[in-house]
Amino acid sequence: MDINGTHYRTIWVEDDGWSVGIIDQTLLPHEFLIARLTTLDEVCIAIETMQVRGAPLIGVAAAYGLALALRTDASDKSLLEAIERLGATRPTAVNLQWALEKVRAAVENLVGEDRVSAAYAKAAGLADEDVSACARIGRHGAELIYEVAGGKQDQPVQILTHCNAGWLATVDWGTALAPVYRAHDAGVPVHVWVDETRPRNQGAALTMWELMAHGVPCTLVADNAGGYLMQKGMVDLCLVGTDRTTRRGDVANKIGTYLKALAARDNGVPFYVAAPSSSIDWQLDDGLTEIPIEERSPREITHIVGRNGTEVQTVEIAPSGAKAANFAFDVTRARLVTALVTDRGLCPASCEGLISRFPEHSS
Numbered sequence: 001m002d003i004n005g006t007h008y009r010t011i012w013v014e015d016d017g018w019s020v021g022i023i024d025q026t027l028l029p030h031e032f033l034i035a036r037l038t039t040l041d042e043v044c045i046a047i048e049t050m051q052v053r054g055a056p057l058i059g060v061a062a063a064y065g066l067a068l069a070l071r072t073d074a075s076d077k078s079l080l081e082a083i084e085r086l087g088a089t090r091p092t093a094v095n096l097q098w099a100l101e102k103v104r105a106a107v108e109n110l111v112g113e114d115r116v117s118a119a120y121a122k123a124a125g126l127a128d129e130d131v132s133a134c135a136r137i138g139r140h141g142a143e144l145i146y147e148v149a150g151g152k153q154d155q156p157v158q159i160l161t162h163c164n165a166g167w168l169a170t171v172d173w174g175t176a177l178a179p180v181y182r183a184h185d186a187g188v189p190v191h192v193w194v195d196e197t198r199p200r201n202q203g204a205a206l207t208m209w210e211l212m213a214h215g216v217p218c219t220l221v222a223d224n225a226g227g228y229l230m231q232k233g234m235v236d237l238c239l240v241g242t243d244r245t246t247r248r249g250d251v252a253n254k255i256g257t258y259l260k261a262l263a264a265r266d267n268g269v270p271f272y273v274a275a276p277s278s279s280i281d282w283q284l285d286d287g288l289t290e291i292p293i294e295e296r297s298p299r300e301i302t303h304i305v306g307r308n309g310t311e312v313q314t315v316e317i318a319p320s321g322a323k324a325a326n327f328a329f330d331v332t333r334a335r336l337v338t339a340l341v342t343d344r345g346l347c348p349a350s351c352e353g354l355i356s357r358f359p360e361h362s363s
């Protein structure tokens with residue numbers, strides 16, 4: 001996507017040919033700063049602290065983390081240790097394990113410099129693959145928006161989204177927001193209701209920032225507003241991302257997604273989940289019992305980060321010493337999902353639906 005006329009991806013190899021550039025997402029929306037990652041440790045910290053975040057981007061970052069680790073030490077021991085360390089950084093998004101496995105398979109029979117170059121090449125390949133998968137999701141998902149637009153006589157299609165599943169969460173384009181960008185660029189009027197997405201406010205900070213930068217009409221709402229908006233007929237469709245989609249179509253996404261799906265069902269609003277193939281975990285069936293849910297620091301609940309004048313500050317919003325629990329994701333059952341928007345097209349959120357698009361996983 002373009003920022004002030006310059007095209008950016010969220011991750012790239014710097015001109016030195018080996019270090020990894022990222023947009024530091026912990027500083028947005030107040031500051032647009034590029035960070036340079038040079039070691040495995042720095043990549044692990046970047047993923048854990050959410051300088052890079054969003055399931056697809058986490059996967060590609062981990063792939064580059066492996067390349068950096070191998071550049072320092074290309075031994076089997078180093079490879080296995082790096083996979084273990086990166087794999088433990090964030091548990092819910094399966095894209096992380098997916099990417100690590102792809103790089104491992106690409107380098108396991110190589111040694112030395114060949115192993116290092118193969119790791120970089122694979123990481124770059126996964127980044128490109130993510131961009132084209134998201135672009136395809138954009139094309140398929142935009143059809144849903146066009147369909148609604150057809151009945152609205154130039155009134156904007158009202159879309160509600162949760163968290164950030166835009167280009168910042170991927171390498172480019174985004175998953176849930178890719179159809180929005182596509183429709184907007186095609187001249188179809190859209191308007192996005194953006195859930196603030198407590199506790200880290202990815203909606204307020206990141207989704208609003210990227211939609212506004214692209215000129216897409218959008219309005220920030222409190223996390224709890226979605227139900228009201230749907231009751232009032234102010235939402236035509238919900239479109240969210242997924243960090244892990246099970247074989248039968250259950251989806252884990254940012255905490256609060258499930259409540260939006262319930263409200264959508266109660267109000268007859270279609271609830272779509274944009275699911276790139278890298279987010280599908282073919283090993284799991286039951287999302288609720290099988291998907292590991294990340295629990296993050298309670299400090300993300302008791303404190304909030306914001307700008308005061310020119311200074312970015314963290315302030316406490318609960319009584320000092322308050323006990324807090326920070327479940328980062330929840331699971332929405334397949335039955336609440338109207339359809340999955342995959343990179344191979346739309347399908348029902350069910351085993352049969354997914355297999356119809358990915359027949360190679362039928363056994």
Ligand code: MRU
Nearest residue numbers: 053054055165169175241242254
């Ligand atoms: O904790 P985050 O910011 O990494 O969570 C991101 C989300 O929940 C996204 O919706 C999800 O990764 C899908 S993104 C394309």
